[in-house]
Amino acid sequence: MPESVRNFATHFFVTGDPMIYGADAAITLVSLGIVFTLTYFKKWKWLWSEWLTSVDHKKIAIMYLISAILMLFRGGADALLMRTQLAVPNNSFLTAEHYDQIFTTHGTIMIIFMAMPFIFAMFNAVVPLQIGARDVAFPYLNAVSFWLFFFGAMLFNLSFVIGGSPDAGWTSYPPLAGLQFDPGPGENYYLVAVSISGIGSIATGINFMATILKMRAPGMTLMKMPLFTWSVLASCVVILFAFPALTVALALLLIDRIAGAHFFTMLAGGNPMQFINLFWIWGHPEVYIVILPAFGIYSEVVATFSSKKIFGYKSMVASLMAIAVIGYLTWAHHFFTMGASAGVNVFFSISTMCVAIPTGVKVFNWLLTMFRGRIRMTMPLLWTLAFIPNFAIGGATGVWLAGAPADYQFHNSYFLIAHFHQTLIGGVVYGMLAGMYYWWPKMFGFKLKDRFGHWAFWFFNIGFYVCFTPQYILGLMGMQRRMYTYGANMGWTSLNFVSTVGAFLMGIGFLFIAAQIVHSLFNMERDVTGDIWNGRTLEWSLPSPAPHYNFAVIPTVSERDAWWEMKKAGNTSDLLPNAKEIRPIHMPKSSGVPFLMGVAFFVLGFGVVFNWWVIAIVGFVGVVACLIGRSLEEHPDYYVPVDEVVHTEAALGRL
Amino acid sequence: MKRITPKGKLVATLAMGVSTLLLTSGCGQLLVFHPAGPVGQSELQLIWLQIALTAVVIIPVLILLAIIVIRYRDRPGSKAVYRPDWSENRTLEIIWWVIPIIIVGILGTVTAKKTFALTQPPKNPSNPTVVQPLTIEVTSMDWKWLFQYPNQQIATVNYCVIPTNRPVQFMLTSNGPMNAFWVPQLGGMEYTMPGMIMRLWLQADKPGIYYGHGGNFTGQGFAQMQFNVQAESEQQFNAWVASIANNSPQLTQGEYDKMAQPSILGQMSFSSFPPNAFENVVMSEGGKYMKHDQVMMNSISSK
Amino acid sequence: MSIAHSGLQHHVDEPLQTGVPLEFSTEDGATKILGFWLFMVTDVLLFACLFATYVVLYKHIGAGASAAKLFGDDVSGFTAETFILLTSSFTCGLATYEMRHGSHSRLKLWIVITMLLGLSFIGLEVYEFSTFVSHGDTMSTSAFLSAFFTLVGTHGAHVSLGIIWMGLILYQISRRGVNPVTARKLFIVSLYWHFLDVVWVFIFTVVYLTGVM
Structure with a gap:
């Protein structure tokens, strides 16, 4: 047939x-x-035993990082397609249908499949080393988180070639995203894929919170913790409180779509507003989830490259936690224009503006950290310095948007687009890049050479302003987001063209980063010291990369910036293991189950997307089998024998 | 890193080129900064206040950043002070906790006042006599705007005409996905949502044709969801109403239902519309569960 | 099994802490219990969102039955469910008590009883749902019914998972005896079970009682 x-x-x-x-x-x-x-x-066996089955946080960090960079490429390609379409009026490079799909996937990928794995890469690469732990609290769960994210991302990207991409925007508002107006499988892909990786994100939040609360080295009280670890803790608190709302929002919309329920339909009593509330109860805290770790990175980078203590440590901690808490009470500012009463709008206006207070304090403290310091212009610091003006402007426009009556004019226009790109790129992406450059030697054992790095920095940074400054103006001219084209008579042409040029400059910047990585791989400059930046915190006391058990002997901490203080006091040798002190080290075994569970979730998700229930049930059974298998496992861990530790440490010259 | 490099020159050249382009591009009007009515004006006042108060923080930050980076850059023979352990200064910290709090306090107060004021018909100091507001019922559909004049019993598509110097209450709903009603020069937007009626007060002070567009994505025809709001003097408005009532075709229920299907239309005028078309849409799509909608509907029929 | 499970923590060879319950006696056990509490925070929020949705929608009955009508005919059903689940929470508590102080055979007996009570709860719920559906009150009838089936069904799915989980742990206790690992596992599943009981109290109040009043 x-x-x-x-x-x-x-x-x-x-x-x-x-x-x-x-x-x-x-x-x-x-x-x-x-x-x-x-x-x-x-290399198949190597791939399986060294990577796919690994529960080592350092390897999981690398896998997150690679995924994030690949997704940045895909999301960036989407952005360039959109900017090409908008470069000139009445363009027919893309049809409305394609344009709608592309802005939907661009937003979803950048937030869920780029920003999240990028911050998780940093969590994984740094937190256990910074607090003197041998791994995270639940290494196996950590691997599960990664594979759920990974297969969620794969499922989402599959929509590009099989079935069609979602096209209702990354916010996916019903009723537009409901079955009535959007019958294809694309929207299901969005709902299922984001849910699967969302489960992984919740697990990561739990994992790192438990790690930070329970596994700090002796002597490291909370107020002696490095600021990056503090920022991860703050971010995890927000993950715990925000992600369940997303899970529910997406699940209910999915139930509407596949079981004919009426949560968010227009008929039979459905209430689309409820989705919007649930979505933003997650959606707004989500931006703090991704920006807080970036703040942590800036704090580490500024202190290290000013060779000076961070200014106002207590204020920094207080402001992190304040942002985490206030950030949870601002969600309704995404819909001032949806008929909330004046009282509600005023409450959320003021709560939103309040976020600017601790954020402003952080900016001044970073400046004062550099004041009376010795500033070394390295790649991580360059990105940090570029962040400050970016975030000052993005933060200010955020305050403008927070005033409800002003928001009536800014809402959903290109002004808004420019604002959140300025905070998310200028804040989060710059932060993650700063973190990547900063900890790259620790993760990989070699430094990223500056050769292409400066080109990348200048292209990306200038491209950023060229791309987004015109968008602020376009918004004030009345240009709405998500328009696939515009008329030549609107007077928007030249600014749109300039914006497109800027986007391509950023694209070139990205290619330079890729070139830099490749160049550094082939001209490898090994980091033999383990402390290439003259760092301040415990991760720099270890060789680069750290042995799989991290610390042969767990350090004892007595002060903030523990490693810096030890260097100052000249007793760094205290941290070197003594052959007599070494005991067998208790570590988790590698396991293929997390990977298989990811595969099973992928199969389950694929079945649900197309309503092919046999496939979905096969996947579900797979998931349950993995859970049962894990529960029955009697010895999920083992001891690294003393000989092996002694041998490894001796080879690293630490004995 | 080297000091002044070819890269630096390239950067400067690029930056200059871009700013020239921006300044000379002869582009469209900044609609938000050219309001044509009291609502837009009031919103613009807040925007100016926000610009001024945030500049109080941003400009010092940028200047400080430049000074500090230049002064404390690590270079051989630097004479700048180096205090690696200096990390606390209570006075300074209090200053920058307090300044933003004051700014937020001022902005918050003004925001609150304006937010409440905008839920009321605009007050016109030059014309203190109470003017009866005009009511227009707006329905967003895939992908067009239907305007119904309940008191004039006429309807238009993708444009509407309003009298100048008279408050207009737009009653907004949607027969389809959510959209948003935005006429930048008259004032900020409000959503159109299925099963809900939302009120937006606007007023034009001078005659003109004002650009309006849907503010929330509704699918493939969204980019075409443009409409015009045409402000004319009271007499011209009345004449226009009369001519539509006399010369335009009727909008039957059958045609209304056809219109509710996805399509892109030009401007149209009708001398009638199906009775209670607006109310029925609201009620069938969840309006019956909302007390708010009942209140709104009463406020229409009492006019 | 002695001390094999002190986890990834620092003091691997530290002897078992004395004076604390077995499940808390290793750092690994204590960390996992903390982790589970954190998980329950997320689960509380998940249910909170479902409750919020239910409260928003419970009068949105479209052309379907109202809460009063639906639950008015089912008072004995949901009362029995409530009684059974509350009792199972008590028996689950007895299992934990026996684990700490008493005999392992009684421990297993109480787990079995808890599971049986759980199963009968699920049986009643399935019967309730099928009765509603057979009267034409399905998930796609109205927003109220969508919210009802989803909220109560999510709780039911949690309980079902809990029964399977408890079975797995019963098996492990039978094979491996009570040690720091199995004790921790049993303690965690009982936390989960009590948590579901608390959620049910809210369902009973917000959904059923409010519905019939």
Whole structure:
């Protein structure tokens, strides 16, 4: 029955667009290339035993980082497609249908599949080392989190070639995102994929909170913790309180779509507003979830490269926690224009403006940390310095948007777009890049060379202002977000064109970062000291990269900036292990189950997307089997024998 | 890193090029900064206040950043003070906890006043006599705007005409996905939501044709959801109403239902509309569960 | 099993802490119990969101039955469910008590009784749901029914998971005896069970009692 087969195929695969065919070909080629390379170099076993089954936080960090950079590439490509379409009026480079899909995937990927894994890469790479722990509290769960994120991301990206991408915006408001107006599988992809990786995010939040609360080295009281660890703690508190709302919002919309329920439909009593509330109860704290760790990174970087203590440590901690708490009480500022009473709007206006207070304090404290310091212009610090003006402007426009009557004019216009890109790129992406440059030597054992780094920095940073400054103005001219085209008579042409040029400059900046990584890989400059930046905190007391058990002997901490103080007092040798002190080290075993659980979730999700229940049940059974298997496992851990530790430490020259 | 490099020059050149482009691009009007009515004006006042007060923080931050980075840069023979352990100063910290609190206090007060004021019909100091407001019922559909004049019994699509110097209460709802009603020069936006009636007060002080657009994405025809609000003197407005009532076709229920289906339309005028079309849409889509909608509906019919 | 499970923490060879219950005696056990409390925070919020949605929608009955009508015919059903689940929480508490102070055979007996009570709760709930559906009150009838089935069904799914989980732990206790690991596992599943009981008290009040009043 070729007719029915063809019919199925045209609905199943996305067809009819040369760009999609190009992408299909590219995906096939890349996959074949990866398979070929792995087979040719006989690396399958290595991949499985060293990476896919690893529960080591340092390896999970690297996998998160690679995923985040790949997703940054995909989201960035989406952005360039959109900017190309908008460069000139009445453009037909993309149809409305494609444009809608692309801005939806751009937003979703950047927030859920780029920013989140990027911060988790930093959590994983740094927190256990910074607090003197051998791994996170629940290493196995950590691997589960990663694979849920990973397969969620894979499922989401699959929509590009199979079934069609979601097209109701990353906020996915019903009733537009409901079955009535959006019948295809694209929206299901969004709901299922984001839910799966959301479960992973909740687990990460729990994991790092328990790690920080229970596993700090002896002597490291809360007020002696490095600020990055503090920021992770604050971020995890917000994750715990915010993500369940997202899970519920997405689940209920999914139930509407696959079981014909009426939570958010227009008929039979559904209330779309309820989705919007639940979504933003997660959605606004989400921006603090991703920005707080960036604040932590800036604090570490500024102190290290000013060779000076952070200014106002207590204020910094207080402001982190204040932002976490106030940030949870601001969600309704996303819909001042949805008919809330004046009283409600005033409450959320003021609570939102209040976030600016602790944020402003942090900016002044960073400045004063550099004041009377010795500022070394390294890559991490460059990105940090570029962040400050960016965030000052983004923060100010945020205060403008917070005033409800002003928001009536800014809402959903390009002014808003420019504002949140300024805070999310200028705040989060710059922070993550600063963190990446800063901890890269610790993660990989070699430094990223500056050669292409400066080009990347200047292209990206200048491109940023060229791209987004015009968008502020366009918003004031009345240009709305999510318009796939505009008329030549609107007077928006030149600014849009400039903005597109800026976007491409940022794209070039990204390519320079990629070039920098490749260049540094092939001209490797090994970090043999372990303390390449003259750092302040415990991670720099370890070799780069750290041995898999991190600390042969757990350090005892007596002051803030423990490593810096020890260097100052000249007793760093206290941290070197003594052969007699070394005991067998208790570590978790590697396990393939987290990976398989990710696969099972992927199968389950795929079945749900297409309402193919047999496939969904197979996936579900797989998930349950993984859970049961884990529960029954009697010895999920083992001891690293003393000999091995002694041997490793001796080889590192630490004995 | 080297001091003044070719890179530095490139950066400067690029920055200058861009700013020239921006300044000379002869682009469209900054609608938000050219309000044509008291609502837009009031919102603009707040925006100016926000700009001024946030500048109080931002400008010092930028200047401080530049000074500190230049002064304390690590270079051989630097004579700048170096105090690696200096990390506390209560006075300074109090200053920058307090300044933002004061700014937020001022902005918060003004925001509160304005937010409450904007829920009332605009007051017109130049014309203190109470003017009866005009009511227009607005329904957003896929992908067009339907305007119904309940007291004039006429309807238009994708444009509406309002008299100048008279408050207009737009009663907004949606027959389809949520949209938002935005006429930047008259004032800020309000959503149109299925099953709900939302009120937006606007007023035009001078005649003109004001650009309006949907503010919330509703699918493939969203970019075309443009409409015009045409402000005319009271007499011209009355003449316009009469001519529509006499010369335009009727909007039957059948045509209304057809209109509610996804399509993109130009401007249209009708001398009638199906009775209670607006109320029925609101009620069938969840309005019956909302006390708020009942209140709004009463306020329409009492006019 | 002695001390094998002191986890990744620092003092691997530290002897078992004395004077604390077995499940808290290792750092690993204590950390996992903390982790579970944190998980319950997220689960509380999950239910809070579902409750909020239910409260927003419970008068939105469309053309379907109202809460008063639906639950008015079912008073004996939900009262029995409540009684059974509260009792199971008590028996679950007895299991923990026996684990700490008493005999392991009685411990297993109380777990079995808890599971049986849980199963009968689920049985009643399935019966209740199928009765509603057979009268045409399904999830797609109205927003109220969507919210009802989802909220109560989510709780039911939690209870079902709890029964399977308890079974797995019963198996482990039978095979491996009571040691710091199995004690911690039993303690955690009992926390979970009591938590579901508390959620049910809210469901009973917000959904059923408010409905019939």
